[in-house]
Amino acid sequence: MKAARIEVGSSVWFLLRDRAAVVSMAFLIAVALSAVFAPYLTPYANQGRGEPELTAKFKAPGIAHPFGTDGLGRDQVARLMFGARRSLSMGILVVLAAIIIGAPIGMAAGYMGGWADEAIMRITDVFLAFPPLLLAIAIAAALGASYINAVTAIAVTWWPWYARLARAQTLSVRERAYIEAARSIGVRDRVIILRHILPNIMTPIIVQGTLDVGTAILVAAGLSFIGLGTQAPFADWGVMISDGRLFFLSGRWWMSTFPGLAIFLTAMAFNFLGDGVRVAADPRLRRML
Amino acid sequence: MAFLSFLFRRLGLSLFVFVGVLILTFIVSRVIPSNPAALYAGARPRPEQVQEIEKKLGLDKPLSEQFRVYVGDLLVGNLGESYHSRRSINTDLRLFLPATLELVIAAVLIALVLGIPTGVLAGAYPRSPFDYATRFAAVAGVSAPSFWLALIAQFIFFSQLGWLPLGGRVSRDATLFYPIAAQTGFYLIDAAVSGNWKAWLDALHHLILPALVLSAYPVGITIRMTQASMLEVLSETYITAARAAGLSRGVILFKLALKNAIMPALTVVGLSFAYSITGAFLVETIFSWPGVGKYVTEAVLNVDFPVIIAVTLVVTLVYILVNLLIDLMQALLDPRVRLV
């Protein structure tokens, strides 16, 4: 137990020494706060929710509107803040849902072994045989275009990654002496899985999850960009890029630029943070890097 | 012998996966939608259209029977027709698939040529300024939304610098005055075969920008994976042994370690391919590139479901074949698999 505490303490210390990870964390907290408190931070909250302001169409960035306005006169800062609510939540929900579906399946496969393991692994093979996004497009199209259907579609194509990760971790934990001991004295499987295996496999899954949120945001933005995600009058960052696309080369560059930057920086921040957490959680990597 | 048994196992697995893909796409197209016929009929269908399609797809029959018809059609190579344009999807794909593959292959090549040497050097000199710069670039590459990058690239290289065309596969001049005789559908190949070098240059000119944009993500993962695999290999005992035997750094890095590091790095070819396809689906519209990506995005707008399912199936089949090829190549390169 004592060793475990030293381990966690030194991991946190190590993470805080990683400048890129700390800056990323600060950036993500700022983005998250501006999303949560968007209604109180902007005077244009109603425009953020989609209400047009036809007297202020296509205003270039200036003092009143730092990021300009769109074709319906909506303040792009407000749009971006309200868009963050959807883009961030899509990324996080996709990863959470994928973990909730994938981790138990992977644990079951690793714990039971035998034909069940084989069957589950072959099923994940089938899901991973699709190029990313492709299956999600098909499922989202089948379900109908909407925010929640986009999340569902991506999560359904993403869970196999977590199933495989959970399985590999379960396999390595299962062989440990205390699990063998617990089984030999007749502790029920359910108890072993919940008490002993689950806590031990969570760390790598959380690390992977952090890394994946950035990618999930990108994929979700992609679905929104082609029209299968968030629907008007609401917008996420993908939709905003799509809305500004046709005006981009004709001088109204701001509409697509800022939401693109938002996705870019957020995805980068999740990557740096995830890398930092991964290295901090793995002593072997710390030595190598 | 070991290789043959590997070959058969691997072929078996691919076949199995393909059957799984058939089942999964069947589920997506017939089980998930609440009313498949309405979905197939497109946006705002008339009731009699829906009924017609219901009969055509056999939706009144049990699922097992439907599946038999579905697979039967696919086995004879019939992908159905678009209810939006009323065109055969086979014909459309024959036109669009080569365009996308040409773009994707170009992006994969860029990713390998740029990514592997960079990753090797970054892995060989850990904690050097080059390593840090490379890692930053790699993260940037995997974080930029491709459809946004496409717009920025057009702004810089078309609007500002005027170096590269805005979009399309060839310019209007080329189509009018020196048209490419389509054989394979890969313009660079077709133009080269017929000695139409003007058109070849023109096609290359059009290919550069979209291929570069698509390669951003693959370059990022190629760098990351090569660098990680290089780091891993350099910590192996056989590298210490090579140093202890007095081999020079150059030989160790570029002869010994590179060969070991390139094996796992070959998997990035598959990944690069997959991500380039994903990218193609998002940016082809922006570049007016007449490929399957543009085809699908238009199908999404027109609620043209049969097209979406058919493209999903065909592109996935291509991806399965690519992965099969890569695995076989890896096995051939590895004496531990090749020989016993």
Add this chain to the structure above:
Amino acid sequence: MTLLKVENLHVQFTTPFGIVRALRGIDFELDKGDIMGLVGETGCGKSVTGRSIMRLLDENAEVTEGRIIFNKTDLLRLSEREMHAIRGDRIAMIFQDPATALNPLFTIGGQINDVLRAHSPAPAAQRRKATLELLASVGLPDPAQMMDVYPHQLSGGQQQRAMIALSLAAEPEVIIADEPTTALDVTIQAQILDLLRTLQRERAISVILITHDLGIVAETCQKVAVLYAGRVVEQGAVAAIFAGPQHPYSRGLLAALPRPGSRGTDLKVIPGNVPSGLERIDGCAFAPRCEFVMERCHRLQPPLFSLAAEHQAACLLHEDRVHG
């Protein structure tokens, strides 16, 4: 004649948990033509000593003190380029697990050829001939066929023979063998040790044999240094030390060695654990586990006391027996 002399060698590692002092003043001498055993438990610093001599320590390691004198030059003062000229050419190394020490993607012949090419300008045909001779000299059957074989096609013993051939390629004066038989079956172990002895006799090569197995030392070595927690606690002629170990730790190790006729219950295990290297040690590192411990042992770090011409021990019990 002393060929290699390690003096007061200190090495430390920077880890997330703090500084680990792996070597805390190692002293020993290797005479020309000898096989010298470095023996001790896991973590005592014997492998680190070997790597230090080759200057192949990991990046987080640092030599803080000491000298390694080889042919009158201090290896620790050489530039990387000068050291590069010594590696393989004058001092070579054999590793514990030949399966990981040979590159899996290159043939045996190719790997030996690389070493030959690094050390001499001989033409390819001549290198091929030299490779064949090397493979024959380490007792590998059918050298011509061995040239084109990959490591995974050989047995463990054959792999280690190939590794030895590779280390011999540039005709070094010293071979550092780091647990060369630990990964092998018992019967193969004897053959490999036999080979090392033969090479030492026939080629006048000096060997530092790193091992945790006192039995191997007794069979193979002329001299031995017993390491504990990064220091030499006893060293000298094998015959003298095995006949009468003078340090309580060596005594304990020898008592734990199974002998013909001994029953399981006779084996004694030394109670307690080896220090991790993280904590500061003022006195004798073995004091907490020693049955003869005195109050002074916790304060004074004992130097090596000479007990006989070829026998030294670092224990305060022998302080008064030292002359002068």
